[in-house]
Amino acid sequence: MLTESSCLTLIAGDSSRKGNMNKERMLKAIQHGSSGLDVVHGQLKNMMLQAEDDNFAIGKMKDWKRALGHEISSRRAWLEGYREALANVYRLTYEVSFLERDVETERSEDNGNTMPK
Secondary structure (H helix, E strand, O other): OOHHHHHHHHOOOOOOOOOOOOOOHHHHHHHOOOHHHHHHHHHHHHHHHHHHHHHHHHOHHHHHHHOOOHHHHHHHHHHHHHHEEEEEEHHHHHHHHHHHHHHHHHHHOOOOOOOOO
16 A cells, blocks of 8 residues: 555655665675676666556556646656666666677687587
């Protein structure tokens, strides 16, 4: 159930939740073999999902729409732009990953080794 506090938090935005992957979790992921790019990729996905969840929750605030109409529509527009920006960076992580793979393949072929594709 949406309370007054949760509604106002969603409308105002809770920046403490955005990108809240702590250093310890990132270090563990890297220690277990994830690349920094993989860690960023996963965090971007979480941030996009959180933005979508927030946008959906704001859309369900029927009683609040009359009282806070402008603030809600402004926040939803901001969340949509934020999610789109995250999605663009998320796509870049794929592009960088593919480029890294291609460079490694070329290096391997230059050294006379063949890497599986």
